[in-house]
Amino acid sequence: MSAHPLLDALLRHLDTQGDTVENLQRRLTAFRALGPENGGDGEMPKARQIAELLGGPGSPFTLRWCNAPDARVSCGERPNLIAHLPGREARTLWLFAHTDVVPAGPDASWTSDPWSVRREGDLLYGRGVEDNQQGLVSMLLLAAALRAALDAGAERPPLGLGLVFMADEECGNLKGLQHVLEQAGELFRPDDFYIVPDSGSPDGSEVEVAEKHVLWLRVRTSGRQCHASQPQCGVNAFVAGAAAVLACAGLTEDFPQTDALFQPPCSTFVPTRHEGGADSINILPGDDCFYVDCRLLPDVTPESVLAAARARTADVARRFGVEITVDIHHHQAASVTPQNSPVVGALAGAVAAVYGVEARPVGIGGATVAALLRRQGLPAVVWSRLLNTCHQPDEHSSIAATIGDAKVFAHVLCRC
Missing domain, CATH: 3.30.70.360 (Alpha-Beta Plaits)
Structure with a gap:
């Protein structure tokens, strides 16, 4: 018998989820979750769909809304949803994804309707399918796999699992993660693990630990x-x-x-x-x-x-x-997570196990929500296996990478 039965169960479940990735991407893309600065009515319908997927009778997750008032949208709020499942230890693996997307731009620049996902083999095309729905869907896949394993009698993972779905990332984070940290900052501990799957490299080898x-x-x-x-x-x-x-x-x-x-x-x-x-x-x-x-x-x-x-x-x-x-x-301000932080080592080991590549710490010139976490003394890294087509016409993401990233998170969660 494997020394890591929970991890084995999670990986087996994830191996069967190709069609689920496509279905989730289709549902999420259709919401057109644009912030008011971009001519939209916010992210609430999309966030409610995510809550339905995570909650319901028998769900092991505790859901908490941390919404920010915003009179510019019809519901009057920008949604921030936090889902948490305790582990056997006090520490938690926190994963972060934003629910808002950017405008699609001229329809003529797209090969197909940007708000209706098109599949070509392993690739899914549509606005938001990479930024940030690849990471978002990976998080939902892991949550569903964990729920199925627990329902089948598996013990809880060593680490707790925390999922944060934020509004307003594309336009400044004031109504998103910044609001969450102000209103619910007590949830996040300095010795927890923090991964933001919102940037990365095509082979998954880059772990972003610093920003200029x-x-x-x-x-x-x-x-x-x-x-x-x-x-x-x-x-x-x-x-x-x-x-x-x-x-x-x-x-x-x-x-x-x-x-x-x-x-x-x-x-x-x-x-x-x-x-x-x-x-x-x-x-x-x-x-x-x-x-x-x-x-x-x-x-x-x-x-x-x-x-x-x-x-x-x-x-x-x-x-x-x-x-x-x-x-x-x-x-x-610049932000840096020490390269010897436990989350960096755990993520590097998980990337090697899933993708067979050696992960290396990198710094970037761009700004991510990880900077907000680092300013609170929380050791955040930014990682995903991405094709880097965000904000472009014909934005696309890989089904295999979406599943693979969920497997990486499973390895970190189980600390294997």
């Missing part, structure tokens, strides 16, 4: 407007702003530090959004504004970058006779 600072700079240039036929009467803020763009792009020279954990291994400084300028072609613009997206290594401080940007643009201001101000438009 996210810093957005706003650079405003003030000159003097005049008629374009008399440029000597004004000061062209657009031209000076263009020089400021190049100056800010040069911030890479001021911060040459590298860290091999990240890809790219350096801080990045990318001028992006542009505002201001003249309303007519025959007006010399007196105002200009642009933004710089900065992704900073954890040991590069936002304050030092702001000071360097101000020094660089001050030189531009002197050369062009304009006034330039630089301020912070948005900042999210």
Whole structure:
């Protein structure tokens, strides 16, 4: 007899769930769970469907709603659902998925209806099937497998299982995980395991343990407007702003530090959004504004970058006779989970057992909800086996990977 009968039962159950993955994806995609910022009415119908799947008579899970008020949606709330099943030990494996999706974009850019899942072999196509429904469905598969095993007389797993289904991830998390942590933070313990299946690599080898600072700079240039036929009467803020763009792009020279954990291994400084300028072609613009997206290594401080940007643009201001101000438009602090955290080792062992690859810790420049957990002192990692088609036309996910990821979580849950 196997030394891990519960794990064996979970894996056998998961091996039979290919059609279940397709059916769940079809049901969830049809809800069009868009937040109000994206022209939708929120996630409540989708969240209620998830609650029906997890609850009901005989369910071993305790369900708790932690909804955030939001007058912009018809039901007045953004849903956050927490499901928990105690284990034999005090610690819990927590898995997190968001229920909202992004708009599909023009229908013409899709091969088929983005809100009606299309299957081609192992792949399912539709908006949200990867972001974040692959992780979400993996969580539901594990919950169903665990319920079936317990109904058949299996003992509870060593770790408890906690499932968090969040709203508002695509538009800032204020109504989602941030609200959950504010209202139900007592549920989450520093020695629990935290996995966010919302980013990853096609082979499953990347375990995200760190994120860079996210810093957005706003650079405003003030000159003097005049008629374009008399440029000597004004000061062209657009031209000076263009020089400021190049100056800010040069911030890479001021911060040459590298860290091999990240890809790219350096801080990045990318001028992006542009505002201001003249309303007519025959007006010399007196105002200009642009933004710089900065992704900073954890040991590069936002304050030092702001000071360097101000020094660089001050030189531009002197050369062009304009006034330039630089301020912070948005900042999210860097976050790091130590590479020797128990969750990192447990996940690496599970990935090797299921996928036969060696998992390695990585850092990213993007921002995930793991940062919110890390700021609470909770050792979160971000992992999944993803094809990375999120937010694209013809977004798709793998049925095999959805099942495989559930198996990885089963291994961690059983600590095998």
